Amino acid sequence: MTDLRPADGVQPAGAEARRPTDGTDPDYPAVRAAQADRAAFDVLYRRYLDRVYGYAFYQLGDHHDAEDATERTFMAALRALPTFTDTGASFRAWLFRIAHNTIANARRSRTRRSVVPLHQNIDPPAPNADPAGLVARAEELRRVLDAVADLPDDRRQVVLLRFVDGLTSREIGQVLDRSEGAARVLLHRALRDLATRLGG
């Protein structure tokens, strides 16, 4: 279940998260074009489909649920696009905030359903690969994915947004409604937890 409350020692987003992006958002021209003509939304859709899907998949651990969440995210983004303005959050952060809320709803609605462990849904590697190497690789992959899945919710979110989607700490703060510094602290804590678990 997604917990949006600030963790211990983590400050909520302040003024730093609301600075205008000073035109540095690389998506802004495409966003302006899509606001003028919705057909131009295709550019943004193609640019972010894989990343939104990846974020949803690693959160939900199921391809069908990830597809559903991805569809809802893009539908909501298309609907809300006229309201997007450059008030500090990049389009990417804005889109992932929609994805974050959509996925949180999906997780809440299926709390009673059993969920297949994440590593069982990863596609198998090529059949002609070295078997011993495959076993070792699969084992390492399983350990890492299990460790990420066991992180507290806010730390797991930060890890996924950073490593799957390549968001900056500032953007992660905007997605999770925290400050940039708080997102950095969460990443530090998450990696410290993971280093302890994976190193042991």
Next chain:
Amino acid sequence: MTTRTRADRLDEAVAGLLAGDRPSVDPELAPLVDAAALIRAALSPMPVGARFSSRLEARLVRRRRLAAAAAAISDVTRRELRQPGRLAIAGVISSAVIGVGLTALALWIGTRRHAATGVPPAHR
């Protein structure tokens, strides 16, 4: 404050790692950067299925057309509401047209019925 400083340095190291570099960090942060490298390798991009992608694209196109139609209707309504006098005159004229039309229709139906029977209404 120390944690914050470490967090900033780790953030820079992770940014370098994600950019494809192998950042040099102090020994204190090295295990965390190693963990970050493992996570980066494990959390590979998830390709979207072609069928799902094209299905969602088609739905987005439909949604866009609906939104465009709704926006056009909304524009017309807003434009008309900006001139209430014109709207009132249009209402009066359209009501009169409907009234005249209905009266004409009723007269025409009555005339046809009488013509078919050949009997004027007063002699039935």
